[in-house]
Amino acid sequence: MRFSLKKEDLIPELHLFQGIVEKRNTMPILANILLDVYEDRVDMTGTDLEVGLKTYSPAKGEEKGSITISGKKIFEIVKSLPEGKPIIFSEENDLVMRITSGETEFKVLCLPKEDYPQMPESKFEKNIVIPLDVLQDMIESVYFAITQEHRYYLNGALLILKDGKLEMVSTDGHRLAYVSKSLENTSWGEEIRVIVSKKTLNELRKFEDESLEFDLDESNLFFRIKNRTMVSRIIEGKFPNFEAVLPKDNPYKASISREAITDSIRRVSLLSTERSRGIKLSIEKNLIRLFSSNPEMGEARDNISLDYSGKEMEIGFNSQYILDFLTTVKSEKVVFEFKDKDSAVLMRPESEEGMKYNYVLMPMKL
Amino acid sequence: MEKEQFIVHVDMDAFFASIEQRDHPEHQGKPVIVGADPQEGRGRGVVSACSYEARKFGIHSALPISTAYKLCPQAIFLPVDMKKYIHVSRQVFQILETFTPDIEPISIDEAFLDISHSFHLFGTPVETCRKIKKAVKEGTGLNASLGLAPNMMTAKIASDLEKPDGFVVVTQAGLQDFLFPLPVEKLWGIGRKTREVLKPLGISTVGDLARLDASVLIKLLGKHGDHIRKLANGIDPREVVPSLETKSIGNEHTFNSDISDRQLLLDTLMALSENVSRRMRKKGLKGKTVTLKIRFEDFTTYTRSVTLPFPTNFIEDIYGRAAEKCQTFDINRSPVRLIGVQVSNLADSEEQPSLFHDSTGKNGKREKLHEALDIIKDKFGDRAILHRRKPPE
Numbered sequence: 001m002r003f004s005l006k007k008e009d010l011i012p013e014l015h016l017f018q019g020i021v022e023k024r025n026t027m028p029i030l031a032n033i034l035l036d037v038y039e040d041r042v043d044m045t046g047t048d049l050e051v052g053l054k055t056y057s058p059a060k061g062e063e064k065g066s067i068t069i070s071g072k073k074i075f076e077i078v079k080s081l082p083e084g085k086p087i088i089f090s091e092e093n094d095l096v097m098r099i100t101s102g103e104t105e106f107k108v109l110c111l112p113k114e115d116y117p118q119m120p121e122s123k124f125e126k127n128i129v130i131p132l133d134v135l136q137d138m139i140e141s142v143y144f145a146i147t148q149e150h151r152y153y154l155n156g157a158l159l160i161l162k163d164g165k166l167e168m169v170s171t172d173g174h175r176l177a178y179v180s181k182s183l184e185n186t187s188w189g190e191e192i193r194v195i196v197s198k199k200t201l202n203e204l205r206k207f208e209d210e211s212l213e214f215d216l217d218e219s220n221l222f223f224r225i226k227n228r229t230m231v232s233r234i235i236e237g238k239f240p241n242f243e244a245v246l247p248k249d250n251p252y253k254a255s256i257s258r259e260a261i262t263d264s265i266r267r268v269s270l271l272s273t274e275r276s277r278g279i280k281l282s283i284e285k286n287l288i289r290l291f292s293s294n295p296e297m298g299e300a301r302d303n304i305s306l307d308y309s310g311k312e313m314e315i316g317f318n319s320q321y322i323l324d325f326l327t328t329v330k331s332e333k334v335v336f337e338f339k340d341k342d343s344a345v346l347m348r349p350e351s352e353e354g355m356k357y358n359y360v361l362m363p364m365k366l
Numbered sequence: 367m368e369k370e371q372f373i374v375h376v377d378m379d380a381f382f383a384s385i386e387q388r389d390h391p392e393h394q395g396k397p398v399i400v401g402a403d404p405q406e407g408r409g410r411g412v413v414s415a416c417s418y419e420a421r422k423f424g425i426h427s428a429l430p431i432s433t434a435y436k437l438c439p440q441a442i443f444l445p446v447d448m449k450k451y452i453h454v455s456r457q458v459f460q461i462l463e464t465f466t467p468d469i470e471p472i473s474i475d476e477a478f479l480d481i482s483h484s485f486h487l488f489g490t491p492v493e494t495c496r497k498i499k500k501a502v503k504e505g506t507g508l509n510a511s512l513g514l515a516p517n518m519m520t521a522k523i524a525s526d527l528e529k530p531d532g533f534v535v536v537t538q539a540g541l542q543d544f545l546f547p548l549p550v551e552k553l554w555g556i557g558r559k560t561r562e563v564l565k566p567l568g569i570s571t572v573g574d575l576a577r578l579d580a581s582v583l584i585k586l587l588g589k590h591g592d593h594i595r596k597l598a599n600g601i602d603p604r605e606v607v608p609s610l611e612t613k614s615i616g617n618e619h620t621f622n623s624d625i626s627d628r629q630l631l632l633d634t635l636m637a638l639s640e641n642v643s644r645r646m647r648k649k650g651l652k653g654k655t656v657t658l659k660i661r662f663e664d665f666t667t668y669t670r671s672v673t674l675p676f677p678t679n680f681i682e683d684i685y686g687r688a689a690e691k692c693q694t695f696d697i698n699r700s701p702v703r704l705i706g707v708q709v710s711n712l713a714d715s716e717e718q719p720s721l722f723h724d725s726t727g728k729n730g731k732r733e734k735l736h737e738a739l740d741i742i743k744d745k746f747g748d749r750a751i752l753h754r755r756k757p758p759e
Binding site: 171245318360362364 | 675
């Protein structure tokens with residue numbers, strides 16, 4: 001095999017593989033990417049068997065062929081070479097790739113393509129097209145509440161495609177983030193509910209384009225953006241019944257300046273215990289008192305004013321959990337909807353701007 | 367060549383008695399005995415600790431209190447104030463922690479420190495030890511005896527040599543000169559039985575043992591023979607294993623003789639897990655990380671941890687995880703000397719309730735079951751209701 005191409009055509013593609021190829025040494029070939037050389041392009045495939053990516057770069061293919069090479073090393077090598085000069089890849093003898101550019105030469109040991117796992121493929125016949133910026137905003141809104149743990153069905157976010165509506169949900173059992181967006185002119189047929197892994201969502205954050213095509217089969221999800229197709233194994237299992245925990249009629253609503261409450265929680269949480277990060281909110285007429293104490297350190301207090309005329313109550317929270325929400329949401333004011341000190345609180349941006357965003361948080365017992 | 371190790375053994379001098387003498391200046395310079403009530407010679411308990419003045423009368427810990435009373439009726443007899451001693455012990459460990467994080471506590475008043483990686487912050491290893499002694503004295507008013515050596519065994523022997531208020535340094539170069547003249551029973555793992563085997567060979571000092579042909583020892587004592595010969599030559603395979611976190615609850619057991627019976631090992635682990643589980647519930651704590659500690663006959667020690675997604679104090683979680691880790695060791699190859707289990711990464715159990723009502727929550731079925739079990743045990747004793755281990759599949 002022999003081909004040549006330009007550094008700037010290859011780097012963006014190789015960069016994408018860095019998050020995908022296997023870093024642990026469980027199966028050495030999974031640290032590699034598969035190169036398939038054609039006349040006018042080189043196809044690249046990488047996978048860790050959970051998430052895979054297939055893409056291509058324009059190239060001058062002088063001799064067709066296929067081989068697998070370390071995804072990390074080829075990226076580092078190409079990155080180190082100067083711009084402007086063509087980079088020539090040629091298979092020296094069996095399983096040795098010679099990479100040259102000007103006076104520079106590398107010889108890299110490769111593994112045969114026969115050992116590389118087959119990637120599932122899709123023809124994208126369902127014609128599902130999702131605006132990429134919408135999807136990325138939704139991922140941003142739920143990403144922080146995804147956990148990595150043995151309840152594998154929580155290691156991703158639930159994605160729901162209904163006619164005219166896209167929804168996404170994540171939870172770690174203590175808090176839940178829900179986001180939905182109405183999309184006009186969509187007819188996707190049957191409702192789709194799938195759990196998308198955290199790693200896939202993270203990769204999707206990195207793409208740039210107007211829209212992506214989506215498809216799925218029994219065990220895989222497919223996302224296509226221009227020359228790139230991502231394949232992600234569906235996380236099996238039953239996502240918790242989130243509809244049941246979204247508070248429907250919390251009677252007491254407090255509208256608060258996001259900046260004021262964020263700063264105040266940051267200050268007061270300095271003296272919360274490291275274990276629980278617990279702070280107490282006392283809500284009174286037009287006033288919230290924030291308080292934290294740590295038997296080994298001391299205590300902190302702060303007050304902020306707001307519009308509130310509901311019931312007075314004292315309620316404890318993990319401060320980090322509230323900050324996760326406050327630093328993700330962008331609106332100037334946020335609304336907290338309470339019921340009592342033991343019931344889940346609903347937090348949301350005051351202005352919805354076309355996207356409904358609900359954050360549900362269980363209070364702590366302080 | 368491996369980098370030289372600097373291991374310190376810190377041993378508080380007559381810990382309980384010294385604390386009492388510190389707090390009661392009128393007892394200073396007098397024989398103080400901490401332990402059971404002597405009841406004028408009729409008491410049935412034992413001596414927990416005694417001051418150096420009392421030791422001159424032949425009194426030592428674990429002696430029946432009645433004997434102690436006979437030997438020295440004029441001594442000051444005091445009850446054990448464990449709460450106070452634990453408090454002081456914490457202070458001591460807090461001081462030690464300012465010198466290195468690599469601390470393996472042995473008991474309430476004794477610990478190994480590996481200062482190989484931190485001594486340069488305080489000067490030389492010897493200067494570091496002097497600073498440790500001084501810091502303990504200034505922080506608690508108590509004396510500690512220190513041994514500094516290239517390995518744990520030698521450090522422990524050294525700390526004992528010039529007690530009280532002692533400090534003995536053994537360098538790598540001086541290791542053999544230090545060890546060889548010592549009586550052979552000073553080595554770890556040489557008890558009565560081994561001594562009986564060695565005696566006919568004319569071995570009475572560590573040097574005699576070190577010079578003995580390895581094959582003779584292995585023939586007589588098997589693997590243990592090889593181990594003690596290495597110790598005699600100043601080769602100690604043990605490493606300072608830091609206690610994982612001070613904020614943890616654990617329990618461990620040293621077997622009377624090393625065992626390779628998996629059944630017995632798991633039964634012991636079950637009993638230890640039970641103890642840990644109940645103590646955690648009594649304190650209202652849950653933890654996420656379960657750690658198994660296992661020490662083999664040659665004193666090599668391993669810890670294996672697993673972190674759960676949620677904090678627990680249920681015995682089935684603690685035992686289950688620890689037993690899984692235990693299965694990864696081949697105990698037929700090397701018998702087990704000690705086994706322990708510990709839960710760390712602690713949280714107060716009530717803290718953060720779950721959004722979804724599952725059985726691990728406050729009002730879950732498992733929670734109620736364990737509360738009921740605790741009540742039964744508190745009322746009718748620990749053996750009133752027992753766990754049965756799942757038979758191997």
